[in-house]
Amino acid sequence: MAKTDLFEAPDYYNIDDLLTDEQKLVRDSARAWLKKEVSPIIEEYYEKAEFPKQIIKGLGEIGAFGPYIPEEYGGAGLDQISYGLLMQELERVDSGVRSTASVQSSLVMFPIWKYGSEEQKKKFLPKLATGEFMGCFGLTEPDHGSNPGGMTTNIKDKGDHYLLNGAKMWISNAPFADVAVVWAKNEEDRIKGVLVEKGMKGFTAPEMHGKWSLRASTTGELLFDNVKIPKENILPGRDGLGAPLSCLDSARYGISWGAIGAAMDCYDSALRYSKQRMQFDKPIAAFQLTQKKLAEMITEITKAQLLAWRLGSLKNEGRATTAQVSMAKRNNIEIAMNIAREARQIHGAMGITNEYPMMRHMMNLESVVTYEGTHDIHLLITGMDITDIPAFS
C-alpha cells in the first residue's frame, strides 16, 4: 500500500528568510505536487526500473522543464534560485526524477535557447517545456567519459546535408526522447551541436539495462549509422567543447541543490524514526551517539544550503564560475552520500528496506557522484582554479 509522505524540510539557519515569495511559492507548490503524485509510486517504479511517464505532464506544469527559459519560449521565466529549489524538491523524492528534469532543462532546452536559431527555438522549446517533447543530451561515448574532447562521433558535410556517424552511451532519457542534442566533430575537428530527431533513418536509441542506481530514470545508447542531418538541425550559435561544457555547468548547478534534497529526505526520516524507535526503554534519539549522527547531518545540510543559495545568487548576477559550480556539486553530493549512510544506520535493519528512502537515495547518489563530471574531476577543477595548473593529463 502506498505510504503517506511525512517529509518536513529542515531549515536550521532560517534560509527561508533569504528567499523571495515567488521562490517559496515555486518550491512549496512543487513539494505538494510531488508528495501527492510521485512519492506514493516512486518505490514501485524504482523496483521496476522504469521512469513513471505519467508524471511528465505534471512536471511540465510545476515548471520543472526549463524553469529559467523565458516565457516567450514556453519556459517558466524563473530565476536561478527557483530552479535550484525545484531540483531540490525533485531529488528529495528521487534523483532519477530530478535527472529527467535536469536533462530536459539544462542539457536540451538550455543549448537550444542559447545556441539555437530562432526557428529551432520556436520548434522545440515550447513543446519541451510542457513535456509534449522529451529530449536527451549525447556527449559521453563508450571510450570517452571524463575526456569528452576525445570523441569520435562525427559529421561530414555532404553539400545540402550532413552525415552523422558514431555512438553515445549512458544517455539519460535516450530511449523515449523525441530530440537528442548530440555533440559531434566536423571535418575541421570542431565540436558541433546536432539536433537529431526521433525517426531519422539510421538513428536508434536502445535502452541500457542492469543499473542498480537511478533505476527510475531511463538510460540508453544513441547509435548513428549514416544519419542524414538537415543543415538547419545544427546549432549555429556556438561550437567547440565549451558549448557542451556550458550546458553541464547549468545542470551541475541544479545537482548541487538536488543533492541537498536527497540529504534532507534521509535526515528527516532518521530524525522521525529515532524519536519513535525504543531500545533499552528509551527512544534511540536519547543516545548521544544517535544525536552525534543527527547533529552532524543537520550541520552539513545547513552548510550545503548556504553554499547553494550563495551560488544561486551569483548565478542570478551572472557571476558564478565553473569552478564554483564544481565545488558545490562535489561538496553537496559528498555530504548527501554520507548522510544517506548514517541515516540508514539509525534505522537499523529497517533501513535496508523499501519502507524508507535511504537505500534508494544511496544507490542513486552513486550515479550522481559520477555523472556530469566525476567527484575527482571536480576536485581537479578546483585544484586547477586555485593553482592555475591543470592536472588532468
Ligand SMILES: Cc1cc2nc3c(=O)[nH]c(=O)nc-3n(C[C@H](O)[C@H](O)[C@H](O)COP(=O)(O)OP(=O)(O)OC[C@H]3O[C@@H](n4cnc5c(N)ncnc54)[C@H](O)[C@@H]3O)c2cc1C
Ligand atoms: C545513470 C547515468 C546517466 C548518465 N547520463 C548521461 C547523459 O545524459 N549524457 C551524457 O553525455 N552522459 C551521461 N552519463 C555519463 C557520465 O557523464 C559519465 O559516466 C562520466 O562523465 C564519467 O565517465 P566514465 O563513466 O566513462 O568514467 P571514466 O572517465 O572512465 O572515469 C573512471 C574513473 O577514472 C577517473 N579519472 C578519469 N580521468 C581522470 C584524470 N584525468 N585524473 C584523475 N582521475 C581520472 C574518474 O574520476 C573515475 O573515477 C551518465 C552516467 C550515468 C551513470
